[in-house]
Amino acid sequence: MHAYLFPGQGTQFPGMGKELYAKSDLARDYFEKANDILGFSITDVMFKGSAEDLKQTQFSQPAIFLHSYILTKTLGNAFKPDMVAGHSLGEITALAAVGSLDFESALKLISKRAALMQKVCDDENTGMAVVVGLYDVIVKDICNHVDGIVVPANYNALKQVVISGEKKALKEACDKLRPAALAIIDLPVSGAFHSPFMEPIVEGFSLAVNETGFKTPNCPIYQNIAGRPCGEIEKIKKNLIDQLTHPVMWRHTMLHMEEDGATEFTEIGPGNFLRGLVRQIHKNLKINGIS
Numbered sequence: 001m002h003a004y005l006f007p008g009q010g011t012q013f014p015g016m017g018k019e020l021y022a023k024s025d026l027a028r029d030y031f032e033k034a035n036d037i038l039g040f041s042i043t044d045v046m047f048k049g050s051a052e053d054l055k056q057t058q059f060s061q062p063a064i065f066l067h068s069y070i071l072t073k074t075l076g077n078a079f080k081p082d083m084v085a086g087h088s089l090g091e092i093t094a095l096a097a098v099g100s101l102d103f104e105s106a107l108k109l110i111s112k113r114a115a116l117m118q119k120v121c122d123d124e125n126t127g128m129a130v131v132v133g134l135y136d137v138i139v140k141d142i143c144n145h146v147d148g149i150v151v152p153a154n155y156n157a158l159k160q161v162v163i164s165g166e167k168k169a170l171k172e173a174c175d176k177l178r179p180a181a182l183a184i185i186d187l188p189v190s191g192a193f194h195s196p197f198m199e200p201i202v203e204g205f206s207l208a209v210n211e212t213g214f215k216t217p218n219c220p221i222y223q224n225i226a227g228r229p230c231g232e233i234e235k236i237k238k239n240l241i242d243q244l245t246h247p248v249m250w251r252h253t254m255l256h257m258e259e260d261g262a263t264e265f266t267e268i269g270p271g272n273f274l275r276g277l278v279r280q281i282h283k284n285l286k287i288n289g290i291s
Helices: 018-023 025-038 042-048 051-055 057-078 090-097 103-123 136-143 167-177 196-210 233-242 250-259 273-281
Strands: 002-006 083-086 126-132 150-157 160-166 183-186 264-268 286-290
Touching: 002 090, 002 273, 018 025, 018 042, 018 057, 025 042, 025 057, 025 103, 042 051, 042 057, 051 057, 057 090, 057 103, 057 264, 083 090, 083 250, 090 103, 090 233, 103 196, 126 167, 136 150, 136 160, 136 167, 150 167, 150 250, 150 273, 160 167, 160 196, 196 233, 250 273, 264 273, 273 286
Parallel strands: 002 083, 002 264, 264 286
Antiparallel strands: 126 160, 126 183, 150 160
């Protein structure tokens, strides 16, 4: 069985999507439609913007969605998923890719999500960091014993956990973890996603989700909250909302996909971050990427 994966925020890069725009009339049409829907030129930001520009949530989220979604469309009938999953933002891309959301609805929902998150980022001095080489129980224990709020946000692999919180607490946690960790890397994001700091936007995002027309996906989607397959529209919507303040259970998602028969994984979108995680979790399965 073939599982397709869609990346989230942090995978953006200057010039993303430019080659795709240049070589495909279909891609160009989608990009131009996106400019009209958003009311500004996201293509200018993607093709000409700096890394700092693209770090801004209001730009990075629609940019990553467009790069990934349009790639699926250029595949045509070759895109035949048996199951899908998306990392954080990528969950909405996955839903659009398998027909649960149409292009315009998905882009508008992502734009609303990004705007809400950007406001929190502007109001709070927060960030995220990747901790490599330590078990999640150790990372979580350290987070529980710092002055301030910092929490595990992404359980990416057995020994890779992303932590999220206010900058001072984040630095203290990183300083305590650094002597035993293989690496600690600051993420190119502008806020503390999947943490209590997202609580102020839950109501606004809930309203946006409930105003969006969802359809039953044409294959199972494994959502971040529990890493289990879901096909019921109301449950999908609830999981999308809960994802804002809860950690991404990515390792669990990948393990459950394998348990349910996945033998091949393909990442679609910018970068190769998810491919790297899959290789850590599934050492003997086929892993591809389309970027």
